[in-house]
Amino acid sequence: MGVTIKDVAKAAGVAPSTVSRVIADHPRISEATKKRVKKAMKEMGYHPNANARSLANRSSQSIGVVMPSSADKALQNPFFPEVLRGISGIAHKMDYSLLLATGETGTEMLEGVERMVYSNRVDGIILLYSQIDDPVINFLLEQNFPFVIIGKPSERIDEITHVDNDNVSGGREITKHLISLGHERIAFIGGSTDLIVTVDRMRGYQMALEEAGLPYLDEYRVHTEFLKSGGQQAVNELFALPEPPTGLVIADDLMSIGVVNMLEECNKRVPDDLSIVSFNNVYLSEITRPPLTTVDIHIYELGVQAAKCLIAKVKDKTEPAKRIIVPFDIKYRSSTKANEAPTRNI
Structure with missing residues (x-):
């Protein structure tokens, strides 16, 4: 026995x-x-006996994780495997399994979340994104279902537990680095303006330009996918301008690698012809040539904190909403150099 x-x-x-x-x-x-x-x-x-325990506790012992696009696209970006590593480490320690939900469209993503909630497949959900007027967030709030956002909610910020960086400050500091090197024509490449992370990083970029008395120009802002192909598309647009930029703030490292590759095809080199700064500090940013100067947002820690917050909410439904800000720091590498011929004094 x-x-x-x-x-x-x-x-x-x-x-x-x-x-x-x-x-x-x-x-x-x-x-x-x-x-x-x-x-x-x-x-x-x-x-x-996990099954018996789950029935007794009316618990699935599972956490749902929602990615902002189809898995084949999302997992091309090293951000997602790294944040999943942080989530799964805590989940494993607390005896939870993970269930991923993805979708090509907003409707598909909502349907996937509805299935997880209505079928009691998960005890709570972590959203790996934050966007404006998101039907998934609205649904989870209506259902009073435990969830945590990695990012900043666009509304009802005091009611939603979220784990984020200060992306406005990050955008401002990394742009100031280019300005300190004498760059005045500085462009921004980001994702969709429906994504709060893009909006916040672009806001920091704008603040740094305005503080330095530099223009904030529409033609110097390009919005595309957080993929290598997105960075390549952005280069085509920016270098077709009469006065192309000498510095670039790019909202994601994977896009930066696309930019570097595209510049090489155009016989332009980083940082000799263009200085680049970026965000996330994924493992590729250190091994690409040249290594990228980037804002390290500590992706793994974002996942760790999100999992801890969600499990706390699952275990105690009265747990108040929290805002966890994971500090960032800047990794200065060799993708930037001084602009030898600035157009005017700042």
Whole structure:
């Protein structure tokens, strides 16, 4: 006969109900008791029945993760595997599994989330994006279903738990770096303006230009997909201008790599012909040639904090909304250089 909860309780010197509470990670059980019970479980080879526990707790022991596009597109960008690594590390530690939802369109994404919620497949959901007037967020709020956003909500910010960076400050600081090198014609390449992260980073870029007395020009702003192909498209548009930029602020490292590749095809080199700064500090940013100067947003930590916040909300429905800001820092590498012939003094 296998080891039972009663056997574990006897070995740990606690009641069987205490063992059950330890398995459910009940917050009122002391850490010392949890350690004692878990040690007894390990020594005796006791493994809780996950299905029975889920039924008893009315829990799926699963977290839903929603990506902002189809998996084949999203996973081309190293941001998503890295943030998933942070989420899964905490989920594994807390005995949760992950269920991914994607979609080519907003309708498909909403339908996927509705299936997860209505079928009780997940206990809570993490959104790996934030956009304006998102039907997924509206649905989750209507259902009073636990969820966390990686990013900043466009509305009801005090009601929604979210984990983010200060992207406005990041955009401002990285643009100031180009300005300090004498660049005055500085362009911005970002994703859709429906995405809050794009809006915030562009706002920081605008602030830095205005503080330096530099123009904020429509023709110097290009919006495209957060992919290499998006960066390549943006280069074509910007270098068709009568006065192309000498500096670029790019809202995503993968787009930056597309820009570098496209410039090489046009016989232009970074940073000799164009200085580039970027965001995210994905692993590619350090090994590309040249290595990118980029805002390190600590992607893994975003995932860790989002998972912790969501599991706390799942375990306690009265948990108040939180705003977690993960600090950024700038990795200065060799994709920028001084502009040797500025057009005017700042």
